Amino acid sequence: MKTEHKDVIIIGAGPIGIACALECKKRGWNYTVIEKGALTNSLYNYPLNMTFFSTSEKLEIDDIPFISNNPKPTRSEALEYYRRVTTSNQLHINLFEEVQSFEKTADGFTVISDKNSYNTKKVIIATGFYDIPNLLNIPGENLPKVLHYYKEAHPYTLQNIAIVGASNSSVDAALEIYRKGGHVTMIIRNDTIGERVKYWVRPDIINRIEEGSIKAYFNSNITEIKPNKIIVKTPNGTITLPNDFVIALTGYRPNFKFLAKAGIELSTDGKQIPIYNSETMESNVEGIYLAGVICGGLETHKWFIENSRVHAKTIANHIEKTIN
Structure with missing residues (x-):
């Protein structure tokens, strides 16, 4: 050389x-x-x-x-x-x-x-x-359906999508996928959407959550990912949700x-x-x-x-x- x-x-x-x-x-x-x-x-x-x-x-x-x-x-x-x-x-x-x-x-x-x-x-x-990426460090994170980067919404049409996080990238992905026909659930460890989310986007995601178009579990964490579902720990107890893809935009x-x-x-x-x-x-x-x-x-x-x-x-x- x-x-x-x-x-x-x-x-x-x-x-x-x-x-x-x-x-x-x-x-x-x-x-x-x-x-x-x-x-x-x-x-x-x-x-x-x-x-x-x-x-x-x-x-x-x-x-x-x-x-x-x-x-x-x-x-x-x-x-x-x-x-x-x-x-x-x-x-x-x-x-x-x-x-x-x-x-x-x-x-x-x-x-x-x-x-x-x-x-x-x-x-x-x-x-x-x-x-x-910052990993979740939970069982099932190595499954092919788990992604730490988001490119576009089209592949997620008609799918059950869990988005982890409440930052700009998470909110953008949630809104895009919802508007392309995906069934979106946000898993958020804090009690609100991130304060640094773009000011012209934040009201949009809050309204979509309040009207029920996008589901959101606050103060919650995924504890395990399985091939067709996820296990989520919420303030009201542990729940199981159907799931096709997990998009973990955790920074x-x-x-x-x-x-x-x-x-x-x-x-x-x-x-x-x-x-x-x-x-x-x-x-x-x-x-x-x-x-x-x-x-x-x-x-x-x-x-x-x-x-x-x-x-x-x-x-x-x-x-x-x-x-x-």
């Missing part, structure tokens, strides 16, 4: 990884972005009809205009925007290539992927959190094992927030920087595209002072 020499390796080709690549290009650095999936892989895996909470100008990177047909852009518009930013600027991005190991060297790092080897002075980790978490490979420490307060300098975005490992939502650890609601896109310039400014 031939070793390539780089100034900067960026891991993750989401919006923030792309923003970091733009900053490297401006400064004439020899950089490469490594992405284990497709371009903006997390956005690609969002539901087909998803609408962002943010307006298009808040999703822009490097002051490149994001033109949307509506105030709130859709998944397809975002994919097109970030693709055009990437191709128009001829950014150096290796897709479907996965980093496997890190090693600190005298003048930087050796980064080994499943396809290449790199010697680099600096590393930027912008891997997000969407690849690893996601960063790849902490990957961070550990890089030597990055995590907070011990239960939030598992990676250790980094908020003024430079440099982690506890000198020369490794963190960018985007991965900075929040288990607090995955803390960082978004709109408030973490500044990380790219912050990191580049600090690297500029230290790179040879």
Whole structure:
């Protein structure tokens, strides 16, 4: 395997990884972005009809205009925007290539992927959190009918669907499936629909629940999943419901094992927030920087595209002072 020499390796080709690549290009650095999936892989895996909470100008990177047909852009518009930013600027991005190991060297790092080897002075980790779902850890969760990602409603027409959770993704899935003829039941561990649900959607789901179009069990949990039913613990006792599919949209978490490979420490307060300098975005490992939502650890609601896109310039400014 031939070793390539780089100034900067960026891991993750989401919006923030792309923003970091733009900053490297401006400064004439020899950089490469490594992405284990497709371009903006997390956005690609969002539901087909998803609408962002943010307006298009808040999703822009490097002051490149994001033109949307509506105030709130859709998944397809975002994919097109970030693709055009990437191709128009001829950014150096290796897709479907996965980093496997890190090693600190005298003048930087050796980064080994499943396809290449790199010697680099600096590393930027912008891997997000969407690849690893929070599991229910209950019997039957490994059945084929249990899903932790939702794409579209059509397969669930005329089926008994249990949706676990009350976040934006859970509510969107419940409403879409209900309107495509699915029989939807929401299993919610808290006593209400999530407060962070999009303000124009929250009244809709509450009304559908109140009128009985969508069933909801609050302060409840699935305790077991069986091929054609689920067992649910409710405040009024344990019940059995007929079931064809379980869509468990219980959130996601960063790849902490990957961070550990890089030597990055995590907070011990239960939030598992990676250790980094908020003024430079440099982690506890000198020369490794963190960018985007991965900075929040288990607090995955803390960082978004709109408030973490500044990380790219912050990191580049600090690297500029230290790179040879």
